[in-house]
Amino acid sequence: MFEDPLVRPFLDDSHAQFYQNCLRFTREEITPHAYAWEEAEIFPRELYEKAADAGLLGASMPEAYGGGGGDIFHLILFCEAGLWAGTTGVLVGLGSMEIALPPILALGTEEQKRRWVPPVLRGKQIAALGVTEPNTGSDVASVQTRAIRDGESYVLNGSKMFITSGVRADIVTVLARTSEDPHGGLSFFVVEKGTPGFSTSQGLKKMGWRASDTAILTFEDCRIPIENRLGDEGMGFLALMQNFERERLLLAVYGHASAEVALAEAERYARERAAFGRSIMGFQVTRHKLARMATLARACKALNYQVADAMRRGESVLEQVCAAKNFACDVALEVCDHAVQIFGGMGYMRESIVERLYRDVRLLPIGGGTSEIMNEIIAKLRGYGR
Amino acid sequence: MKILVTTKRVEHYESKIRINAQGTGIVTDGLTYMINPFDEIALEEAVRLKDEHSAEVVVVAIGTEDATQQLRTGLAIGADRAILVKATQPIDSDVAARILKAVVDREEPNLVLMGKQAIDDDANQTGQLLAEFLGWPQATFAAKTESLESEAEKQKEPAIDLDDDTATVVREIDGGLETVEIDLPAVITVDLRLNIPRYPALPNIIKAKKKPLDELTLADLGITAEPKVTVLGYEPLPERQAGVVVDNVQTLLDKLQNEAKVL
Ligand SMILES: Cc1cc2nc3c(=O)[nH]c(=O)nc-3n(C[C@H](O)[C@H](O)[C@H](O)COP(=O)(O)OP(=O)(O)OC[C@H]3O[C@@H](n4cnc5c(N)ncnc54)[C@H](O)[C@@H]3O)c2cc1C
Numbered sequence: 001m002f003e004d005p006l007v008r009p010f011l012d013d014s015h016a017q018f019y020q021n022c023l024r025f026t027r028e029e030i031t032p033h034a035y036a037w038e039e040a041e042i043f044p045r046e047l048y049e050k051a052a053d054a055g056l057l058g059a060s061m062p063e064a065y066g067g068g069g070g071d072i073f074h075l076i077l078f079c080e081a082g083l084w085a086g087t088t089g090v091l092v093g094l095g096s097m098e099i100a101l102p103p104i105l106a107l108g109t110e111e112q113k114r115r116w117v118p119p120v121l122r123g124k125q126i127a128a129l130g131v132t133e134p135n136t137g138s139d140v141a142s143v144q145t146r147a148i149r150d151g152e153s154y155v156l157n158g159s160k161m162f163i164t165s166g167v168r169a170d171i172v173t174v175l176a177r178t179s180e181d182p183h184g185g186l187s188f189f190v191v192e193k194g195t196p197g198f199s200t201s202q203g204l205k206k207m208g209w210r211a212s213d214t215a216i217l218t219f220e221d222c223r224i225p226i227e228n229r230l231g232d233e234g235m236g237f238l239a240l241m242q243n244f245e246r247e248r249l250l251l252a253v254y255g256h257a258s259a260e261v262a263l264a265e266a267e268r269y270a271r272e273r274a275a276f277g278r279s280i281m282g283f284q285v286t287r288h289k290l291a292r293m294a295t296l297a298r299a300c301k302a303l304n305y306q307v308a309d310a311m312r313r314g315e316s317v318l319e320q321v322c323a324a325k326n327f328a329c330d331v332a333l334e335v336c337d338h339a340v341q342i343f344g345g346m347g348y349m350r351e352s353i354v355e356r357l358y359r360d361v362r363l364l365p366i367g368g369g370t371s372e373i374m375n376e377i378i379a380k381l382r383g384y385g386r
Numbered sequence: 387m388k389i390l391v392t393t394k395r396v397e398h399y400e401s402k403i404r405i406n407a408q409g410t411g412i413v414t415d416g417l418t419y420m421i422n423p424f425d426e427i428a429l430e431e432a433v434r435l436k437d438e439h440s441a442e443v444v445v446v447a448i449g450t451e452d453a454t455q456q457l458r459t460g461l462a463i464g465a466d467r468a469i470l471v472k473a474t475q476p477i478d479s480d481v482a483a484r485i486l487k488a489v490v491d492r493e494e495p496n497l498v499l500m501g502k503q504a505i506d507d508d509a510n511q512t513g514q515l516l517a518e519f520l521g522w523p524q525a526t527f528a529a530k531t532e533s534l535e536s537e538a539e540k541q542k543e544p545a546i547d548l549d550d551d552t553a554t555v556v557r558e559i560d561g562g563l564e565t566v567e568i569d570l571p572a573v574i575t576v577d578l579r580l581n582i583p584r585y586p587a588l589p590n591i592i593k594a595k596k597k598p599l600d601e602l603t604l605a606d607l608g609i610t611a612e613p614k615v616t617v618l619g620y621e622p623l624p625e626r627q628a629g630v631v632v633d634n635v636q637t638l639l640d641k642l643q644n645e646a647k648v649l
Contacts, residue, residue, distance in 0.1 A: 001419075001455075013455060016455065017459050021585045024585065054585040055588050055589075059588055068587070070592065
């Protein structure tokens, strides 16, 4: 199943079997509809339930709450397999739970975990993470959405921007300010759909990730019970930082996986397409381009797997994860660009997978912390003073 | 109740099969493998019957150590135990059926469920031969009366009706469907439209590692593999010729009559 000797040591039989399931699901349930869903800028809600029935959701989350009980590589393989359909949007839509649930699992009480996690992993409810705001993205510590304690409840005011799965989300894990302390004043809450004062926008129109819905969430005197606070007041920032580590790794994985799919598409096309009486693979310049794409994809995947493996062992890889994400962005952007070039005019058509990937990967250096912010973190961790 | 199910390791149906330069076999580089899809359907049925009859399900594969992957998948899907009969030599339907008979003699299941054929050689013989060697009744090409989109299928109801002594099986035949009742123990082979096999859940995949998997050799079973069929060589199908566009119906008829000689 896993032939690449650089990859094989990280994976066992359970990964191979799970990957087969993921590939089957992609082939049967996503690929046939990928183009239509991208054009419609949404995929059917039933897909969550179908993916849950196939046992694919929350692969690395604890079995006790309906997860797969696997490790980070099971989750990585789910992302890799899904990308063969050529729509990142479907994956990040299905995957918004992968950023929304960890704060609940990390900070929540037993009761909170039992209440919110299983329905999402069964595909019955959709979960989203609300951190970014209209005026605050990179500078997370200046989040302005406020949660003011009032007796047995909190009253939320503010708004969240660019929230993946926000249009349809049944529960949102929201980062809000409970005191003025920049870092120590942030806390996580769960807000349920239908709570008075909580509203969502229509889906925002995007360059890529089209099959996923992205929304602005608004909280206007939105009153939630104190039981909806995760952990103690002030524990939000640290939990968010831990969440970022996983999220960044997953974005890095989308990078190498997009590169692999773009490469495979380009290889196929280069063999089939003829110009000047021979296949375009016959031009050395094409072969060298493909060779470079293959090299970048391999290096990127190897780094991501090493970082993931260190995470699996429980080691701290803050700096490495930022590096892996940035490298993956560079690789994905370059490789997808070459792939479009190899496709010629066909690469500019929306029906080509490489066209979609080209747009999809443009988000990677922006989402989950921009490349500049990754570099800031790397510089800081390496002790580069001003 | 004990049900024995075969899980043959075959090349994945999406693989591009190429014949090696010497014409002695196929190129295995880059191939992925799976449980024979018909066996997968048999196993799905067995697991549904297991829930209904608290049966024990045993999966069996014949082959090299590699076939343990398919057995582990079988365990993840819901089998309780697995048996690998280790064999490296070529095996035809006849030898496979003899090996399975020896396994049946040891295991004494009430029912053997298997695919009607494997997608590699498409022989469609092993089930029938096994029933013959055992002197057991057989029902081949089991199918479901309801469609695969039906409520019964959504509820994962078994299509084969079992009681202590008999099995009622709907069979696919040329003219439609036929229902037969056979005495147990018996061999049932399954067709495509019996059920939709499930995805093994990840926790079950992980736990399958701990389920028992026994290995037997042909010597343990007292069998010497003497295939009746010897493969002399493999040849690729002739490349498809490019088509021609004809101007009118008359030319088409001419060509069909005089060149293709099909009219
Ligand atoms: C499709 C999509 C889905 C998203 N999904 C979610 C989601 O589900 N949940 C969520 O909470 N958020 C989500 N986001 C938001 C995303 O995380 C933010 O867009 C991202 O963190 C960047 O923040 P910003 O857009 O406010 O950019 P800004 O912070 O305004 O940055 C603008 C530019 O300034 C640069 N910059 C900022 N600070 C520095 C600095 N110190 N040094 C150098 N350069 C700097 C940035 O690198 C960037 O180039 C999503 C965004 C998109 C587009």
